[in-house]
Amino acid sequence: MSKSFFRVIVLGLFCCCLTLGIWVAGVERAEAVNNPELLPSEETPIVDLAKFLPDQQEAELVEDFKEFEEKTGWKLRILTQYDRSPGRAVIDFWKLDAKSILLVADARGGNLLAFSIGDDVYELMPRTFWIELQSRFGNMYYIRDNGENQAIVQSIDVVKRCLITPGGCGVVPGIPREQWILTLISSIVGGLICGFAAVPRKEGAKFAWQWMLIMSPLWGILFISFGLGPVLIRTSDWLPLARNILGFVAAAFLAYFSPILSPTNKTT
Numbered sequence: 695m696s697k698s699f700f701r702v703i704v705l706g707l708f709c710c711c712l713t714l715g716i717w718v719a720g721v722e723r724a725e726a727v728n729n730p731e732l733l734p735s736e737e738t739p740i741v742d743l744a745k746f747l748p749d750q751q752e753a754e755l756v757e758d759f760k761e762f763e764e765k766t767g768w769k770l771r772i773l774t775q776y777d778r779s780p781g782r783a784v785i786d787f788w789k790l791d792a793k794s795i796l797l798v799a800d801a802r803g804g805n806l807l808a809f810s811i812g813d814d815v816y817e818l819m820p821r822t823f824w825i826e827l828q829s830r831f832g833n834m835y836y837i838r839d840n841g842e843n844q845a846i847v848q849s850i851d852v853v854k855r856c857l858i859t860p861g862g863c864g865v866v867p868g869i870p871r872e873q874w875i876l877t878l879i880s881s882i883v884g885g886l887i888c889g890f891a892a893v894p895r896k897e898g899a900k901f902a903w904q905w906m907l908i909m910s911p912l913w914g915i916l917f918i919s920f921g922l923g924p925v926l927i928r929t930s931d932w933l934p935l936a937r938n939i940l941g942f943v944a945a946a947f948l949a950y951f952s953p954i955l956s957p958t959n960k961t962t
Contacts, residue, residue: 727781737787739763744774746799746842755847768815768857769794772846776801795853799846806845807832818862819853826866827852869928877921877934878941884916885942889949917942 733741739759740752747755759770771788773780773796780787790796792812799806807828811819830836831849840848856863869877891909894902921938 727779728783729778729780730783730787732778732780733783733787739770739788740772741780741784742772742774743778743780744776744799744801744842746774746846747772748843751843751847755850762854766857767793769812770850770853771796772799772850773797774799774842774846797846797850797853799842801842804834805829805832806837806842807849815857818859819856820864823856823863823866830866830870865927867928869925869934873924874934877924878938880916881921881938881942882945884913884921885945886949887913887916888942889946889952892946892950893952 732743738756740747740756742752755772763769769788769791771784771790771794773784775798779800784790784796788794788796790810790812792814794810794812795815796810798808798810800808805828809824809828811824827849831845831852837845852866852868855867887909888906891905891913892902893905894900895905896902917938921942922935925934925938
């Protein structure tokens with residue numbers, strides 16, 4: 695029994711070492727990808743190997759990138775790929791530096807977009823900005839509704855806008871409909887809690903302001919932090935803000951005047 699147990703242990707260790715060796719070798723190969731033959735002979739800010747961009751749109755982006763770089767000094771580059779990648783060859787091809795932003799569009803992963811950013815860019819846009827930008831425009835639902843080319847163009851437009859904005863951007867500007875709906879729901883729930891807390895609990899009382907204050911951390915966080923905050927920091931449009939405020943007020947009045955929960959409406 696001891697010999698069999700020893701053999702099982704040795705076999706298990708051998709399998710682990712073999713698996714680890716294969717994984718490390720694969721990682722090394724992935725990091726060492728360098729195929730300069732996939733790159734064009736003449737320098738261009740866009741290398742569209744996956745053919746995501748129509749010719750006219752690509753030509754317009756090339757001219758726009760060159761003009762933007764001349765005016766601002768920021769270097770924008772796009773690489774699209776599918777089955778093969780030039781890998782690290784793009785670093786020398788484009789001479790990427792601290793003021794460079796490289797967008798890599800690869801349909802093989804779960805998200806179309808990936809970004810390689812120079813160190814100077816982080817002073818204007820933090821890492822969380824790039825994660826939000828990638829998730830907003832690179833997800834499968836956005837690609838299905840708008841296409842790969844629009845995902846690339848829209849994300850680049852946001853980057854350009856933030857690069858020329860004084861102080862940069864802490865979050866991605868604009869609020870998509872799905873995110874706004876979440877803020878509206880949070881505002882309504884906060885209003886319901888506020889209204890229920892304000893329902894009088896003593897005979898002859900008309901307003902329970904003490905309970906409203908006690909519950910203020912809860913409905914305040916839902917309404918202000920999750921309902922108004924994301925809207926205020928992402929857009930200057932007053933319409934989604936007004937809708938959230940109206941949702942909070944309507945929900946609070948509904949809860950306060952509810953004939954079921956208000957003891958003043960009970961018949962004796």
